[in-house]
Amino acid sequence: MQEEMPFSPPDFAPLPLPFVQHLLAEKHLSPAHLKRDFVSLRLSIALILSPFVQRQVRLEQEEGEPRKRGAPGETQDGGVTTGLLQRLLTANSPSRRPIPLQTISAWHKRGLLRYRQWGNPDFDNAAALLITRLLHPQARGWLPSEMAADEPSWWCWRQDAPDTPVAACPVPLPDDLPPSSLLWTPWSGAAWDRSWVGIGEWGAIRWASTGKETPDRRFSLEMLARWDIRCASLYEPFPPMFGFLANDANDTLLAHLATLALYRLASHRLAHEDVFSLHT
Amino acid sequence: MPSDYIADAETVQEMVRLLEQDMLLTRAVSGLLPPDVDPVTVRDVLDIGCGPGGWVLEVAKSFPHMHVTGIDSSELMIDYAANRAMVDGKANAHFQMMNFRQLDFPDASFDVINARFVQWFIPAEHHQRIASEWFRVLRLGGTLRFIENEQPVFTNSPALELSTTKFLTALNRVGKTIAPGGRQSGNTLVLRPLLQHLGCQEIQETAQLINFSFGTPNYEAFIQNIVHSMTTMIPIIVATKTMSKRALSALEEQTREEIRRGDFLGLTFFVSAWGRKPG
16 A cells, blocks of 8 residues: 555544545645644644543433434534534634535535434544645635545554554454454544543554454453563463452453553554654 | 634634643642632632633532633634533533623622633723623622733743734734733733722732743643644734734744754743722
């Protein structure tokens, strides 16, 4: 992939590939301009959307299941609504002209705006739209014409083992990822999904298996040892006592050590001066 | 809703600047309430120009018996603050979109009224009339407090000094600074006279020095705020013909470079002034 494109898609997370290609295709928008402005804009958008996202998640937890009522544009007790996105896009467009609901609806039909549920845009997609709006200097034509339904939402970095190469990986994640694959992204908003561990403003990191564990796809002590022998050496299983209770405690201990290892691994992958590896 | 705000409060750059400023102020200015206010006697609190709601949420958290209300003219800021309150489970924190020139509250509704950084928004000739409206909703014996920052900052960066001077000149041209010539904001000068005009008693003032030189704990947060301020203040500087956009871009670049240097020095101060409504 990197041989075919002048940039690395994971650097532009949470933008989908067609959004990045569209921005770079514009003659007045050089890769250097993108490189300068993208990182701070991404942080700004994560900061602004964060309480709305947390409220949305809380609302969904309270109700037990995603809500079906409401319509695009209707405010639903806070959270990330179409109305919020509409207002933010309007306030940050060069013309300040209100974006009509028909336009929002057309974006949805063309695959550019994705919904989490009726009336509530997907968090990452909402962030991508805002970042793209802010990066593009023109009032019109700032989005590509369309985006395929199966186009990945954005791209993260993937490494299957410490001695294997780093590669780009689509989000949503493929089903066949090895459980011990390490995934990371400079997009801090990724941690709005609890499967990712947020590393402050530096980004987020996770194991491929997190939230997707099945009996045959479990994260094991051996896998942890391959990535971080020091964390693995801290594992001291509880002795058998009441059988399954001990297993629960041991699973919890392993999960905590696996998370600790993520922080240690993140320091080499995210927390350094130039996280942006855009080829210019 | 018409706004006196000097920038577009709903652009991402300005929202982020306000969020950073809110965090900085709440952290840097010691004491959520004036020191002579007994929290036990306070039931209703109003924050004028609450922005993203940091102060309101801190007061609501520290004093659960209080009913704390934040108002702002920005719908997005109010939505942001309200979502934070809901996520944090602060049922005693409330946010309303409202123009501070005409408050939609009955007389004598609040025990404490807090107004931070509001002088920037108010044309100098309207200070007294607007403050009188705030005084109307203050209970007898209640406290009105202002917190303001003086500009320009003290610095060894020529570009930062010039940037803030140009900004002050622009504000002076639209009547939003009190000091003559646009070399200072004068925001901190007007606080005591304003409280005196309203008839406040037991007026007090304190100043707090903030050092944001390279290597200090405040450095990163302050220079981020400076960078965002420069972006959001461009329209008013250009509109008042204080400086051309091109020259301003060059100055912005130079400022960014100078404030990143290891020998960068910066100092600013806040003045907190408060008084009690007789009764």
